[in-house]
Each structure stands twice: as structure tokens, then as C-alpha cells.
Amino acid sequence: MAFLDIRRLRKSYGAAVALGGVDLSVEEGEFITLLGPSGSGKTTLLMSIAGFIKPDEGGIVLAGTDVTDLEPEDRNFGLVFQGYALFPHLSVRDNVAFPLKVRKWEKRAIAERVEAMLALVGLDQLAARKPRELSGGQQQRVALARALAYSPRLLLLDEPLSALDRSLRETMQRELKRLHRETGVTFIFVTHDQEEAYAMSDRIAVFQNGRIVQIGAPRDIYRNPASRFVAGFIGGNNLIRARFSPETGTLSLLGREIAAPQHFDVALHHRDGDVSAWIRSEDIAIGGAEAGFESFDVTVIDRAFIGTGERIAVRTGDDEELALVIPDGAADAVVVGAPLQCRVRPDLIGFLLPD
Ligand SMILES: Nc1ncnc2c1ncn2[C@@H]1O[C@H](COP(=O)(O)OP(=O)(O)OP(=O)(O)O)[C@@H](O)[C@H]1O
Ligand SMILES: [Mg+2]
Structure with missing residues (x-):
């Protein structure tokens, strides 16, 4: 007891x-x-x-x-x-x-x-x-x-x-x-x-x-946040919408179509294919495709100096807002209003049932 x-x-x-x-x-x-x-x-x-x-x-x-x-x-x-x-x-x-x-x-x-x-x-x-x-x-x-x-x-x-x-x-x-x-x-x-x-x-x-x-x-x-609420509340996470196609085994997210990563549990989608996903701010990097990464195009909407680095706010092709945190000095080429390429490792994307 x-x-x-x-x-x-x-x-x-x-x-x-x-x-x-x-x-x-x-x-x-x-x-x-x-x-x-x-x-x-x-x-x-x-x-x-x-x-x-x-x-x-x-x-x-x-x-x-x-x-x-x-x-x-x-x-x-x-x-x-x-x-x-x-x-x-x-x-x-x-x-x-x-x-x-x-x-x-x-x-x-x-x-x-x-x-x-x-x-x-x-x-x-x-x-x-x-x-x-x-x-x-x-x-x-x-x-x-x-x-x-x-x-x-x-x-x-x-x-x-x-x-x-x-x-x-x-x-x-x-x-x-x-x-x-x-x-x-x-x-x-x-x-x-x-x-x-x-x-x-x-x-x-x-x-x-x-x-x-x-x-x-x-x-x-x-x-391992257990729900969308927890993932959102504990801070540092970007909550994004995704859609799973069982026929092709692909996920569409961040304005892209990617192969569902190994840890994606096919039980995690509703009949209509909607999935809730999250990516931590520190797991999104600036830059184009590289082995093991998926890249996606965004528009920069804000830059903020936060002492330990910079927080960059961006908007994706499918109209999601994301925040990324990068070391100070790594954002010199980032211009508010301009396009930017970002990348993320699919194995670091978390998936949840939508609420
Ligand atoms: N004496 C009361 N009469 C009516 N409603 C109350 C009373 N005390 C608390 N509540 C309600 O109960 C809920 C929980 O309140 P509680 O004070 O436990 O929240 P909390 O998590 O401590 O919030 P906070 O972070 O703002 O301190 C709230 O919706 C609050 O309005
Ligand atoms: Mg209280």
C-alpha cells in the first residue's frame, strides 16, 4: 500500500x-x-x-x-x-x-x-x-x-x-x-x-x-505525452494535423506526403484518417533535405531572441504554425516574410489519437 x-x-x-x-x-x-x-x-x-x-x-x-x-x-x-x-x-x-x-x-x-x-x-x-x-x-x-x-x-x-x-x-x-x-x-x-x-x-x-x-x-x-492536451500543455511541442492513408501507408503532414515512420501505430487514426501529431521545437532544424530527414517549405512569421537561442515562428504550406528553437547565430539568413526550408527526423514525430 x-x-x-x-x-x-x-x-x-x-x-x-x-x-x-x-x-x-x-x-x-x-x-x-x-x-x-x-x-x-x-x-x-x-x-x-x-x-x-x-x-x-x-x-x-x-x-x-x-x-x-x-x-x-x-x-x-x-x-x-x-x-x-x-x-x-x-x-x-x-x-x-x-x-x-x-x-x-x-x-x-x-x-x-x-x-x-x-x-x-x-x-x-x-x-x-x-x-x-x-x-x-x-x-x-x-x-x-x-x-x-x-x-x-x-x-x-x-x-x-x-x-x-x-x-x-x-x-x-x-x-x-x-x-x-x-x-x-x-x-x-x-x-x-x-x-x-x-x-x-x-x-x-x-x-x-x-x-x-x-x-x-x-x-x-x-x-510520451498521452494526449493532445498534455502534448500542448507541457510546452515546447508543436501540435500538427496529419492524415494517414492505409492504402499507401503514407502520412500527409506539413504540406508533404511521407512514408509512415516505423513507430507510427496504424491504430492511431480515426476512420477518416485523421491523426494528431507533435514535433518538439528543438527537433526542427533549418535547412534542406538530408539523409534521415524530411524537409518542408515554410514562410517565416517571426523571430524572437530568447537568450539561449532564437525562437522562429513559421507557417507551413498547409497553414500550420510551428515554432522552432535554434542556437543563437544560426538564424542569420532567416528573414521575416521570406520562404525557408526546414527539416525534421520522422522518427522524432509523435503521434496521438485526435481528441
Ligand atoms: N469556493 C468555490 N466556489 C466555487 N467554485 C470554486 C471554488 N473553489 C474553486 N472553484 C472552482 O473549482 C475549479 C478548480 O479550482 P482550483 O482552485 O482547484 O484550480 P487550480 O488548478 O488551483 O487553479 P490556479 O492555477 O488558478 O490556482 C475552478 O473552476 C474554480 O473556479
Ligand atoms: Mg490554485
Whole structure:
């Protein structure tokens, strides 16, 4: 049995379905990320696990004990809200001590624990400050120290890094991973940032309309999206239309007719031949035909410098828009409005049933 077992969890608000039957099993010590668009049910699931939302149906079992009807304070889970929710009138030290006082720890044990937690998150020098005297990242660390202070078995984090700038965010991502390693606590983390999910997680659960539509290791999800929605949402993919002709064994896509590659599963087309395909931006190169590649003609519609390279937007002969990412300096001959030849390896094209 898994450490945390969520079974058929449902929650509706009137006609709006926030959770449409969620099953999720989490192993002890795992770092699981809930990833999905706004309104897909991530916070509702997190708050249901924490006990602040009562599900309409389904159950939550922690280490063999059904906790579905327990009050939040009896579950003893650490929780870091999106806005940190620090007590503004309390010092850093007293913020971290608060959950321990509520749990009636002894004064001395509280003092020791608070010092240890502040050292863990690198805030021992700032213990006397008030939250308003701290930067966003420092406030974030206070929230983490407070959530970890009473050694919860499970730490629930709702977009804890979304308010931070990129470099602080990357620092905090490493910090969180370190805390996860050093404490051995099970983390359930919410984000709608794909890269953050890849960087942090053992496994990612992708949400769509109140359901988990795919769960797996970051590389699994990136390489084998299970649906057109996932392929589109996880970023970096171009979704394109294709049509399969069983008589000739060919696919028409990108304004071309090509032999169906070996990994193409003929079961993946509807009776009318429609197939959904995707190509990652980094798998499209500029240039004409070459052994092992198929080339196709496009018109350039935009060039954008993105730091690590350039993102080129193009339109194909059959009116699909594609984005390709190429190293900086490799796009000197690319002119907006002009024709261009691109190429792709057919074995890197993914195929899915159309939604
Ligand atoms: N108290 C409520 N009353 C009515 N509808 C609600 C309530 N709370 C959430 N919802 C609805 O339930 C759905 C799921 O909301 P939830 O907050 O779980 O989404 P989310 O995935 O966390 O989104 P975000 O990324 O924007 O935080 C949304 O459609 C939302 O409008
Ligand atoms: Mg939310």
C-alpha cells in the first residue's frame, strides 16, 4: 500500500466540477508535482488533502489510516500557501514557533526547534525581524521553516515560488530540493510552470478539468505525452494535423506526403484518417533535405531572441504554425516574410489519437 492513497475524490461547486474523480498514490519520501492550467483543480486537491475542503465523495488514506473525516489540525500536514500567510505582527522566530505553541510544546523544546529550523533555511541572522522587513524569498523561507517545524509527515505546497523572480526562484527550487532530501518528508507541490515541475519532481501529475490525465516521471511526460492536451500543455511541442492513408501507408503532414515512420501505430487514426501529431521545437532544424530527414517549405512569421537561442515562428504550406528553437547565430539568413526550408527526423514525430 502506498504512503498516501487518494481514491475517487470528487468535489463540485454547484454545476462546476472542481475534482472529477481523482486517484493518486504517493510513496513515502516522494516529491510529487501537480501540474495543470488555471482552474484545473490543483488547489482543490491540495486543500482536500490538508482537510480544509470536504470532498463530496472518495477517500484519503495516509499510512493505512483513513483521514478523510479528520480535521486539518489532526492530520498534522505542513502547508505552504501561495501567499505564504505569515503573521505580520510576529517576528520570524515567533512565526516559526507558532505551530509548536499551538501543539503545546515545552518552551525550551520550541526554542531549540525554532533555532534548528531557521538554520536549516538560512535565516538564523534574521530571527528578530518582522515579515515586512524581509524579501519575498526570505518570507518564503520563513513559511517553509514554519511548515516543517513540527516534522509533518507530508508537506503540501501551493505555488510557493510563483511570486519570485527567475533567479531567486531557481535558488529556492534548489533549496526546496535540498530540504526534501535532508528531511525525507513527502512533498506534494503545485505549480503551473512546466520547467519548474521538470526540475523538482520525482513524478508529475498533469491535471485537466479536475482530473489527472497523465502521471509519470518528468522525462516520461515530456517524451510520451498521452494526449493532445498534455502534448500542448507541457510546452515546447508543436501540435500538427496529419492524415494517414492505409492504402499507401503514407502520412500527409506539413504540406508533404511521407512514408509512415516505423513507430507510427496504424491504430492511431480515426476512420477518416485523421491523426494528431507533435514535433518538439528543438527537433526542427533549418535547412534542406538530408539523409534521415524530411524537409518542408515554410514562410517565416517571426523571430524572437530568447537568450539561449532564437525562437522562429513559421507557417507551413498547409497553414500550420510551428515554432522552432535554434542556437543563437544560426538564424542569420532567416528573414521575416521570406520562404525557408526546414527539416525534421520522422522518427522524432509523435503521434496521438485526435481528441
Ligand atoms: N469556493 C468555490 N466556489 C466555487 N467554485 C470554486 C471554488 N473553489 C474553486 N472553484 C472552482 O473549482 C475549479 C478548480 O479550482 P482550483 O482552485 O482547484 O484550480 P487550480 O488548478 O488551483 O487553479 P490556479 O492555477 O488558478 O490556482 C475552478 O473552476 C474554480 O473556479
Ligand atoms: Mg490554485
